[in-house]
Amino acid sequence: MCGFLGILTAHGNAEEFVSTAQSALPMMRHRGPDDSGTWHDQDTVFGFARLSIIDIEHSHQPLLWGPTDNPERYLLTFNGEIYNYVELREELQAAGLEFKTSGDSETIVAGFHHWGEKVVDHLRGMYAFAIWDSETKELFLARDRFGIKPLYFATTSAGTMFSSEKKCLLAMAELMNLGLDLDRRAIEHYVDLQYVPEPESLHSHIRRLESGCTAVVRPGETVTSRRYFRPQFHTSPVPADKEQALFDSIADALRDSVEKHMRADVTVGSFLSGGIDSTAIAALAKTFNPNLLTFTTGFEREGYSEIDVAAESAEAIGSEHIVKVVSPEEYAEAIPRIMWYLDDPVADPSLVPLYFVAQEARKHVKVVLSGEGADELFGGYTIYKEPLSLAPFEKIPDPLRRGLGKLSTVLPQGMKGKSLLERGSMSMEERYYGNARSFNFHQLQRVLPWAKKEWDHRDVTAPIYAESAHMDPVARMQHLDMFTWLRGDILVKADKITMANSLELRVPFLDKEVFNVAESIPYQLKISHGTTKYALRKAMEQIVPPHVLHRRKLGFPVPMRHWLAGDELFGWAQDTIRESQTEDIFNKAAVEEMLKEHRDGVSDHSRRLWTVLAFMIWHGIFVEKRINPAIEERDYPVNI
Structure with a gap:
């Protein structure tokens, strides 16, 4: 798990941009505090920040690799994890390719040499990567099927910049005196949907490579992308006598996925809320790690905490359980930092408890498993x-x-x-x-x-x-x-907020083998017997504790409606509106009127208010440069 950036120059003058890349790289130190470095040739500059998870002593990046007759042909930077890298390495070695490390990064570039762009069809994992082919003078970019890991890019007269974080592109653009205006269409989409939909960002000309896509870029040209994965739900009815076989195949696929997601040279823990998704992952993980640590968060307000249910689940599966309780004061104080880490706002209040539970988990582990993706794959909403x-x-x-x-x-x-x-x-x-x-x-x-x-x-x-x-x-x-809520909200917050704490989050539900089973479930076995995710619940009957098996979904609920109407956050929200320099975007008087209507019980505007407030904080940081996010430099042990 790491972060990378790069510039493919239009005029073969890469050396002029080395200092630009080096200046921007520290802005994503949180993604990779263990190691960093840059590399350049005549056409390209690459930078990398590493969080060491596999093959800690080796697998440094940027990684040079090539066949025997041209051992430095390719340059790779890679963010993510390939869970079937052991099996792929054996296959590639059988084809005559040689390896110098024991990590998963080298498997990608060797696979690219062997299979070309179709290497992505062989990868089982989460990833965004860039490969520079010095022989063909082509830059190859790729992103995983579901969009778990991010990849931003911008094409300018100087060339194409790309990075794991948008803030690095903004920093490089500023150093290069390139103007980047806000995208009004993207702003409207954000306010409408509560997130910025791919491939947009709130800055004009900065875009994201979409989930399940690859791209090729040549010096002086624009990015040309293609989609290699398009989910298809083939939902033919399943005869009653075949249902149990389907439930068993779900359990087998998920068990195998969790086992593969446990591959690491560091300690792996698991998030645990009160629902079936995270509990299933944690229960399966416990079978592979008897000393599993689980983590949850919540609030003191009754009805807005999963702490008691999660603790009961942890006791049932036998994990050592750690809890973080978040106060309203902590919540408000953390928001500017969170908006800085996000790059673009996401109006999801659960970002904040996720930030604190990730912060707590990072004191004990370097990798956590989580239950994102189950609702989209198995019909959970x-x-x-x-x-x-x-x-x-x-x-x-x-x-x-x-x-x-x-x-x-x-x-x-x-x-x-x-x-x-x-x-x-x-x-x-x-x-x-x-959903938004x-x-x-x-x-x-x-x-x-x-x-x-x-x-x-x-x-x-x-x-x-x-x-x-x-x-x-x-x-x-x-x-x-x-294509919307999962990659626009769920996976953005999962990646950005855990990486803010130098913690790698892995999502076993979003595995291509699990999807291959999930895509065949008919809707009669998703929404059935008065519940959602019926097939998943049946598959987990022998794995998940009974008190969780049919419990309704909550996640990490936040008492935002009460806080915005009460002493906890009303004053903070009013100050945020009044101090924000967004008069050219919002009717601030109307927003403040909505806040008062919410306080007086005229209407529940909590979701709408939070959408606007999140944008105002983001705007204060990235546009006005009035708000200091107070980012802390934290040093964690390299290997725990």
Whole structure:
């Protein structure tokens, strides 16, 4: 787990940019405090910050590699872990390739030499990497199937810059006197969705290589990408007498994935909340590590803590359990630091407890397992039940359905059945944005007076829906969330917030072999018997403690609604609005009015307020440069 940056120059003058790369590299020291270095030739500059997990004494990067007749042909920088590197190494050695290290990095570049761009089809893991081929003068970029690890890039007149962190590109652009304006379309998408959708960033010209994509760049040219992985849910019905075999295959795939994800030369722990996802991972991990440490976080407020359930789970599986309780004061004080680490804002309040539990875990371990991805793969969100509840509307002719929608607009707010009529009158493409929509267009215009109706969620969702027309309704929602909420929120916070603490997070559910099983589950075995993730729950019956098996999903819940209305965060929020220099973006008076409405109980604006407040803090750091995130330089032991 590491961070890298680089510049592919347009004019073969790489030496002029070595100091630029060296100046930007320390901005991601948190991603790799164990080792760092730069390398350059005539065309390229590469920088690397290493968090040593596998082959600690060797596998330094940037890594030069090549065949016998050209041993320095390729240059690799790589962020992530390849879990099947042992098996791939044996296959490549059988093909005549030689290795100088025992780590997973060398497997990638040797595989690239052997298979070319199709090396990604052989990799089982999380990754973003860059390979410079000095013979063909081509830069090859790649990102894992699900988007677990990030990769930003920007093409300028000087060349193409790329990095694991956007802040490094901003630093290099500033040193090179390159102007980077804010992207208004991306801002509207963020406010609408609570995250910045790929491939956008909030800065014009800085983009992300999308999940499941590779790219090739040549000196003086722009980035050309291609998609190598597109998830498909093939959901044919499963006969009743075959169901148990499916449940067993899920358990076997997940057990194998956890075993592979435990490969490390350092201590591996596990996050543990009160739900089935993290509990399943921790329980399986305990079978491979009898001394497993588990970690959870929560709040003192009743109803907003998973601490007691997680502690009961830890006792049931036999792990040593460590707890971090977060106060409102700690919460507010950490927000600027978290926004700096994020690069672009994500309006998810659970970022903060995740930051503190990661900080606590890093005192004890260097790697943690977590349960991200289970909901998208196995049908875990409650809203996935909606196609079943709205099925009767599908039989109603469209004109009548539209009429019901108009009727819903005149019904009083909060009246029973109003929401059902409203949503039932719309197609899935209209009503389902994914898990994140916080504003409708009327509310959006209240805070963003310049908002354009043609810049809305459909920019993001329409192409994804077009790909899934052949799938069942639940699969279509899963497909959408894999390209939106999963990679825009879930995996951004998982990577950025754990790496802020120099902690590697691994996600065994997001494994290609697990997905190969999950994609074949029919919706009748996802949403069934009044619960979500039914097939996963059946698969985990002998693994997960009974008190968790059918418990509803909470994650790390945050009492944001109460805090913003009370003494805990109301004053902080009001000061944030008033001090923010975002008058050209937000109607600040309208935002402050929303805050008062929320305090007075007129309406629950907590999600909308948090979306705006997160942006204002981010803007104060990266644009106004008024807020000091107070980033601490922390030194951790290299190997624990």
